[in-house]
Amino acid sequence: MMEPSLELAHVTKRFGDFTAVDDLSMTVPKGCIYGFLGPNGSGKTTTMRMIMSIFYQDEGTIRILGHDRAEEVKDRLGYLPEEKGLYKKMKVGEIVAYFGMLKGLDKREAWTRARDLLQRYGLGEWIDKRCESLSKGMGQKVQLLGTLIHDPELVILDEPFSGLDPINMETMRNTIRDLGREGRTVLFSTHVMAQAEELCDYITLIYKGKVRLSGTLSEVRSGGGRGAIRLDYEGDGSILAGHPSIERLNDAGKTAEIILKEDADPQDFLADICGKLRIRRFDLRDPSLHEIYVRTIGAEEGREVSHV
C-alpha cells in the first residue's frame, strides 16, 4: 500500500493541566478528502497546528508526506487557518503572489499563477485593489487562493466553510472536490456534518481530544446502528415529540430524522402518523452523520442532545 499522506500515532498535547489532544491516531490516505469532525473546542485546531508544526506535540509521532516535521515539507503543504487575516494595506495580487513566494515560487511564476487564480475565481478586477477594500467573502477567497497557489500535495483547511454565504460555500465545496479529483489530499475540519457528508471519503470524529469514530463515510454510517427514518411532512409536528414509538427525534419543522425504539415497527409508525400529518416523504436508511454525531457526543455528555 502507498504511504499515507499523513499519519498521526498516539499524539498528545497538553496546555498546562488541560489535555487538548489525547492519544489521537489517524491516517489520511493519499488522494482522499478527509473530514475532521468535532464540536467547537474538541481539539481540531490544535491537532492541525501540530500537523503544521506550529505547535509541537508532547507525545506521539506525526508523519507527513514521509517526513517527521511539517517544516521539512512546508512547500508541499497548503494551510488555511480558521482565523483568516490579510495585510490590509497590501494589494490583492501582491498578497497572493507573496504567499506563493513564501512557498518557494519565484517571483514571475508566483505572479503568473496569482493572476490566473484571481481570474478564475472572479477576482480579476481586484488584483490592484487593497485588501481592506474586499468584502469578507472575497477576503476569504483570496486567503484560499494564497493557500493553493503553489499546488500543494496536501491541503489542510481549518473550518473552511465558517462564515461563508451560500455562493461562496458552493465555491469552496467545488474547490475541495476538484482538489480531490486532481489527486491531492485534503484534510478539512468542520462541525457541520452535512458538509462532511457531501464531500468526504473518510472521517474522524473527535471529542474532548479523543477519537470517537473513524473510518470511511459508509463504514461510519453503517456502523451507526439502527436505521433512521427521514420524514418530510406538513402539519403540526408536535405529535411526533411525545410519540411512544420514537426513541430520538431530530425535528427541523418540515423535516425530521427519527430513530424508533428497538421494538417499534416502522410500518406501524407510518400508519399511525399518516392521518395526523401530511407526509411527503418517508425514507428508512442509514443514520445521517448528523445523527451519528449527536448520538456519539450526546452519549458522551450523558444527556440528550437534540440540536447542535
Added chain:
Amino acid sequence: MSRTWLVARREVVENVRTKTFWIGILSFPVILALSILIPTWLQSRIDVRPFGVEDRSGWLLKELKASWSLPDLPKLAAALRGEEDAPPLPASGLPACLREGGRLKAALRALDGDRLQAFLGSLPLLAGLSSDEFSEGLGKGAAGAALGGFPLPESLKREARAFHREVLELRTWWKGLPKEEAEPFRGPDGFGRYRLEAEAPEKELKEMLARGELFAYFVINEDPVEGSKGAEYFSKNLTDTKLREWMTRQVSRIVRARRVAKLRLTPEKAEWLNRPFRFASRTLDASGKESKVEKSDVVLKWAPMVFVYLLWISVFILAQMLLTNTIEEKSNRIIEVLLSSVSPRQLMTGKIFGIAITGLMMVGSWALFFILGVEILPLLFPEASRIISEFELARILAEPIYLLSFFGYFLAGYLLFASLLAGIGSVCNSLKEAQNLQQPVMILLLVPLFAMMPVASDPNGTLARVLSFIPPFTPFVMMNRAGGPPETWEYLATGVLLALTVFLTFRGAAKVFRVGILMTGKPPRIREILRWLGAPTGSIPKRGD
C-alpha cells in the same frame, strides 16, 4: 535566508507606503530648517520689546541713546585693521573719518590692546554730545570726563573739536547704513531687540504698561553715579529678565565711566581695574602635545550629543514601529498563515531586518537633508549662515569615529531594543496591553537620555564609564562619549558585551515570540515570560495563576 528576506522586503514595502514613514522622513528637514530659520527670524522680529524710561538724572538716557547710535566698535576696529575673523567692511563705503587721513582711522591703527579698548569705550560718550555741548564742556563736564578731565591747551582743544566732529560723522554714517550691511557690526548690546518707546513721567508710563503698549519701563534715579537707590524696573512679565539685565549692563557701563572720571583715573587704569581674570583654555592633542582650544574643538566635543539624539530618536521610532506591526499582524490573525510557510524565527528576523532597512533609509535621508541643508540654506537665507557655520559640518564629517560609531551603535541599539519590543509585541493583543508591558523597556531607554548632559561634559568620568558597561545603555553612552574619546579597550570590551547581549536577547525574544505570537487572551506576566525562555521550543508552558 531567502524567506527571511521575503518577509523583510514585504515589511520595507509596507512601511514605505505608510504616511508615518514619509512624515518621519520629511519632518526632519522641516525641523532642521525651522531650527535654523526660526532663531534667525526671532532675532530680527519677534523679540522686540518696547520699553519706557523716566530719566530723573537728566543725562543718563541721553548718553545711553548716544551709545546705541554707534556700531560695535571693537568689531569695526578689527575689520579696519583687516584682522582675520572680522566681518567684511560695508560695501557701500566708509565715511571720511575712517578713510586714510581720518583721525579716527589713525587712532584705531595706532592703539592696541587695553589702550584701544579704553579709547573705544569713550567714543559713545562723545557721540552723545552736540558740537556746542562739546566745545562748552571741554575741560569740564561730560566731555572732560571722557578725556580724563585734564585741562587742555587751545591747540589741542581745536584738535579735540575736530576729532569730536569725526565721531558725530561716524554716528551719522552708521545711522544711514543699509540694514544688511550694518548687521555684522551690530553690537551685542545693540538696539535691535529692544525699542525705546517712550520717554515720559512714570505716571504716564504706568498707564502705557497697563494698556500693554510697553513690555516694561525703567525709572532712573536722580544721581545714578552715586548709587542705585530709587532706580526701578516695572514689568508685568517677571520671567523674562533679559531686558532688565541688558539695561543694567548698559547703565553700569556709563555709570562706571562717570565714576572713573570722578576719581580722576586714566581710562587705562579704569580698564585695568575692570578687567576680569581669565584662564586660557588649552588641551592635549592626540600626540600629547599642548594645543590651543578653538571654538570648533568645543563644537566637536558636543557634536556627539546630536548623534545621540538622532540615535535615540531613530531607535525609539523604529522599535515602536516594530511593536505596532507585530501587534497588528497578530490581531489580523495573518500570523498563522505566515507560520505555515516560515519559521517564527525567520518571521521575527525578517521583520526586524525589514524595519532596520526602513530605518536606515530614514536616517540616511536625514543625513542627506542635513548636508543639503547646510549647503543650500545659506544661499537662500543669508541670515541663516551665521547659525549654520556653528555646525562645523566638515570637521564633524572628517572624524570617522563619529559616523562609524553612529551606524555601528545604531544597528546594535536597534537590534537590542527591537528584539525586546518584538518579544513584547508578540504576547500582546492590543497596543494598550503593550503599553503596560513596554514600560520597563522605556525606562531603560530614558536613562541614557537623562545621562546625556553629565556624560557629555565628562566623557571619561566614572558615570560615563560605568554606564558604558551596561549593555542597554552602551550604544547611547559610547556614542555620547565619542568626543572623549574612550580608550580602545573600552570600545572592545563594551562592544563584546553588547554583541553578546544582542545575541542573547535576540534568541530569547525569538523564543518568546514563538510562544506568544499565537496566544490570545490576557497577556502573560513577566514572570511567565521568563519561564518561557527556559522551556523547550514549541511547547506551551503552563500558565501561572
